[in-house]
Amino acid sequence: MSPELDQSQPLLTVNGLSHYYGSQLGCSNVGFDLYPGEVLGIVGESGSGKSTLLKCLSAVLPPSEGEVIYRDRTGLPHDIYQISESARRMLRRTDWGVVEQNPRDGLRLGVSAGANIGERMMAVGARHYGGIRSEAESWLDKVEIDLGRIDDLPTTFSGGMQQRLQIARNLVTRPRLIFMDEPTGGLDVSVQARLLDLLRGLVAELGLSVIIVTHDLAVARLLSHRLMVMQRGQVVESGLTDQVLDDPQHPYTQLLVSSVLLP
Amino acid sequence: MISVENIDKSFTLHTQGGVSYSVLEGVSFRVKPGECLVLNGPSGAGKSTLLRALYANYKVDRGHILIRHNDQQIDITEAEPRAILAIRRSTVGYVSQFLRTIPRVSALDVVAEPLLGLGVEQDVAYEQACTLLERLHIPERLFHLAPATFSGGEQQRINIARGFLPGYPVMLLDEPTASLDARNRQVVVELIEEAKARGAAIVGIFHDEEVREAVATDYLEMTALESAA
Ligand SMILES: Nc1ncnc2c1ncn2[C@@H]1O[C@H](COP(=O)(O)OP(=O)(O)OP(=O)(O)O)[C@@H](O)[C@H]1O
Ligand SMILES: [Mg+2]
Numbered sequence: 001m002s003p004e005l006d007q008s009q010p011l012l013t014v015n016g017l018s019h020y021y022g023s024q025l026g027c028s029n030v031g032f033d034l035y036p037g038e039v040l041g042i043v044g045e046s047g048s049g050k051s052t053l054l055k056c057l058s059a060v061l062p063p064s065e066g067e068v069i070y071r072d073r074t075g076l077p078h079d080i081y082q083i084s085e086s087a088r089r090m091l092r093r094t095d096w097g098v099v100e101q102n103p104r105d106g107l108r109l110g111v112s113a114g115a116n117i118g119e120r121m122m123a124v125g126a127r128h129y130g131g132i133r134s135e136a137e138s139w140l141d142k143v144e145i146d147l148g149r150i151d152d153l154p155t156t157f158s159g160g161m162q163q164r165l166q167i168a169r170n171l172v173t174r175p176r177l178i179f180m181d182e183p184t185g186g187l188d189v190s191v192q193a194r195l196l197d198l199l200r201g202l203v204a205e206l207g208l209s210v211i212i213v214t215h216d217l218a219v220a221r222l223l224s225h226r227l228m229v230m231q232r233g234q235v236v237e238s239g240l241t242d243q244v245l246d247d248p249q250h251p252y253t254q255l256l257v258s259s260v261l262l263p
Numbered sequence: 264m265i266s267v268e269n270i271d272k273s274f275t276l277h278t279q280g281g282v283s284y285s286v287l288e289g290v291s292f293r294v295k296p297g298e299c300l301v302l303n304g305p306s307g308a309g310k311s312t313l314l315r316a317l318y319a320n321y322k323v324d325r326g327h328i329l330i331r332h333n334d335q336q337i338d339i340t341e342a343e344p345r346a347i348l349a350i351r352r353s354t355v356g357y358v359s360q361f362l363r364t365i366p367r368v369s370a371l372d373v374v375a376e377p378l379l380g381l382g383v384e385q386d387v388a389y390e391q392a393c394t395l396l397e398r399l400h401i402p403e404r405l406f407h408l409a410p411a412t413f414s415g416g417e418q419q420r421i422n423i424a425r426g427f428l429p430g431y432p433v434m435l436l437d438e439p440t441a442s443l444d445a446r447n448r449q450v451v452v453e454l455i456e457e458a459k460a461r462g463a464a465i466v467g468i469f470h471d472e473e474v475r476e477a478v479a480t481d482y483l484e485m486t487a488l489e490s491a492a
Binding site (some may be wrong): 187239240 | 274276319321366380483
């Protein structure tokens with residue numbers, strides 16, 4: 001069996017991860033394994049350290065302590081803060097995707113929708129214009145954006161469309177691990193539902209591993225297999241998503257769950 | 264197929280002054296292939312709690328729940344989330360009393376989804392889903408609509424179809440006939456009998472005495488425990 005197909009090895013292993021902003025705690029002593037095809041939700045109220053943790057995991061913010069081990073397509077483990085910046089940049093292009101809460105942070109606003117997708121393909125070596133164009137079209141179609149808009153700037157898109165474009169831009173290079181920070185954050189409920197439906201389908205179809213930060217428990221229930229609940233930088237509870245939401249053990253998780261109508 | 268050993272379950276409500284009560288104490292039983300164990304007892308006796316524990320939806324405080332999965336006995340009280348999800352994908356089906364609807368997902372998709380997850384071909388899965396929905400008297404015009412607007416009984420039948428379609432070796436049924444009319448109740452009884460005949464191990468809760476007597480091979484009598492301080 002090739003290592004790529006070996007589902008028994010974690011894709012990501014996190015040990016003793018902590019981050020301090022000066023003397024202020026961002027996140028503390030976080031550890032977990034993420035397996036191929038797993039979707040991990042990180043929930044907690046704002047300021048609980050979710051986004052700090054996500055930045056540390058996605059090679060954006062070197063942690064004060066601890067390690068993040070990523071296993072590449074050949075099965076080789078890499079400590080993502082020990083490898084060279086160029087190796088890290090390469091993994092960011094080929095293996096990881098980041099869907100930002102604000103699509104404006106994840107898109108290039110000065111170029112067309114098609115170019116937003118094509119650019120990512122070129123970054124991993126695609127050169128053939130026709131091929132890039134047709135792949136961009138197929139991805140616009142997948143994320144339900146009218147092909148007639150391919151040459152338009154993303155600034156002319158609605159928030160939901162921008163978010164779907166950001167997803168297409170991220171997935172076109174077939175990454176293995178996607179990080180998302182509140183991907184449905186600023187959207188209307190009906191637009192959210194459509195996006196969630198799309199994400200759910202793509203994650204299953206492509207067998208992606210995902211780490212998703214959200215404060216919305218309904219989103220977490222719909223998308224994630226496992227949950228980690230954070231409070232003041234600490235993981236206070238973790239486990240199977242429906243177990244954590246339906247039979248919460250920790251006082252803070254119980255408070256979160258009881259504060260919403262239908263988690 | 265199912266072996267429950269001495270489980271205890273209590274709840275502590277931290278948001279309500281830390282009140283704590285015990286719901287299950289020292290519960291043990293076994294269910295073999297082809298058997299249907301019916302949980303009996305008054306409201307609040309912990310029937311649904313026990314069923315949820317068998318699905319690993321609720322945690323237990325003590326004891327073991329062994330489920331036979333791919334020729335191995337797995338203790339779901341200790342299994343990793345991904346192991347539990349694998350067990351749910353191919354071994355344990357759960358029909359809850361209420362359908363949890365997902366926006367924009369059609370009835371047919373809801374029913375076919377577990378089959379597709381098992382790698383069944385798309386046309387085969389949809390054809391089987393249609394057949395079962397027809398058998399449960401769901402009008403065809405509803406197949407492509409999202410169940411959020413369906414009646415209680417229609418939603419329950421969607422849930423039943425989803426739970427019965429993959430032919431799981433273990434089935435957990437929480438009042439699957441509660442809001443059904445007589446002819447659909449009869450269909451469910453038939454589905455349960457067919458599941459038993461193919462060797463499924465079933466644990467169920469049925470308020471309807473007629474259904475209960477038709478399907479039970481054994482009973483577990485449950486009583487509400489005195490609430491602990
Ligand atoms: N998630 C939960 N958190 C706290 N308490 C719970 C939870 N689920 C169940 N309980 C409590 O456990 C006890 C048993 O409830 P359960 O739903 O298992 O009863 P039941 O026998 O299924 O009753 P019914 O016949 O009315 O459906 C009740 O006191 C209930 O309030
Ligand atoms: Mg009940």
